[in-house]
Amino acid sequence: MGISNETSVQAISLFVGLLYICILLDHLLKNNRWISKTTLILLMGSVAGALILLLTQGRTALVFKFDEQLFFNYVLPPIIFNAGFEVRKKQFFRNFSTITLYGAIGTLISFGVISSGAYLLFKPLDVGSLDARDYFALGAIFAATDSVSTLQVLNQEDTPLVYSLVFGESVVNDAMSLVLFHVIQRFDYIPLGADNVVLLFTQECLYLSVFSILLGVFIALLCAYTTKKMSFGGNSPLHEISAMILMAYLSYMLAELFNLSGILSVFFCGMSMSHYTSYNVTEISRTTTKHMFATMSDIAEKFIFLYVGMDALDVQRWEVVLHRVGTSLAVSSSLLILVLLGRAMSIFPLSYLVNLTKRDPDEKIELKRQVIIWWAGLMRGSVTMALAYSQFTKIAHTHEHGGAIMITSTISVIYFSTVVFGTLTKPLLRLLVPSSTITTNIRVCSESSSPKSTTVPLLWNLRDSDAYMAHNIATKSTLSMLITKPTKTVHYYWRRFDRAYMRPFFRASEPTPDDFEDIYQAL
Structure with missing residues (x-):
């Protein structure tokens, strides 16, 4: 950080105290x-930046300088890991084609437009x-859309289909954006109009995506196999929790070591x-890790946005930009328009496909929901x-106006x-999808027993994942539609392979709530 030890402390x-105040305010306004x-x-x-600015007599509004390596190596991994840990895998892969279309192809469209x-x-x-x-x-x-902001604005109980698609798309979108950025950094020089640029991009993106996913899955399977064979049992919950945390972080750092996509x-x-x-450890370890990962993710998210709020008042950068206020406003406005346009050109045509x-008809994404998905994905973070x-x-900190303008414009857009x-997402949501319609849709969808329904929320409830399964089974009144509407998707064949080969090898043998659900679906 470049400051003395006393100043660093x-x-x-100060920053920890601000985080604590954020937690208190978040709790007080959680129902707002x-x-x-x-x-x-x-x-x-x-507000904190303005107070620091006054206390330092206009010298700075920050308590420390942003370090992108600190962000990528320590702040971002807990957020992304927790998103994957809590995602409802069944709904993620059941909607996989739609999520991939939005997250991968849609990101490429936005990338090209911007x-x-x-x-x-x-x-x-x-x-x-x-x-x-x-x-x-x-x-x-x-x-890159902001899955953090989207999750905090949307409510999965009000709009389960929209919530599922937006969250799944935002996760894939973040990964795709980072892969694209990583690929761009590999090229020392990219000539505009080169015939081989598209081919090079495609090859690098496929290479990074495939091998990054394989590495993450391999580390997780290695952790599952060792925890199963070691049979920690109820004697060593500390070892179980430590193993999961260290292997999770190892998957990110190894990917970065091999120049892959850590996210x-x-x-x-x-x-x-x-x-x-999770099924090879005790219930205590399972509950502890679930809440520990969620807590680390929440603190990391608050850290990021608290810093963005303070950095918006960085005096040194604004001194450079103030000499070109018109240019800075034009750049910020142009970027905002391009974000709107790129998002529209990706969501509406792809939704039509x-x-x-x-x-x-219940699985079609009607125009009103397309507008909500488009709007909810406009946030950047x-x-x-x-x-x-x-x-x-690098050029921003040497006071070159180009770098300073791009940084301040980015913060302005965020x-x-x-x-x-x-702020306007909630009113827009209530305008386009009235409460009565939401309630009716949820009731109809819950009564439908079609296994390919996309209206189920994408995330497990943190408090009681087993209760969701019990509720899901209870709401299916008959098995008639399962018989009259059989589906054999990629998810269906994966579950058969998973039950036959993967679970016996990598999971403990005792029945789990997921196993009971498999039996029900088989019937």
């Missing part, structure tokens, strides 16, 4: 329907010495651990900020999208 103490937790923390960070749009709009503005790689990087940076690796490691390793493949710092921080779009 003071800065850490108009302000999201992210918006609250951003505003809290800005990159090409930035190149065309920024050239007349003279924003600095940006080369082709910077424009491609801008596409990857602003194509993809740790996400699929979390999914695999929750499916195999998805609806063409759905025969059941932690991944966007970290990538922007990684790309532009701040505006989180506060404005995040």
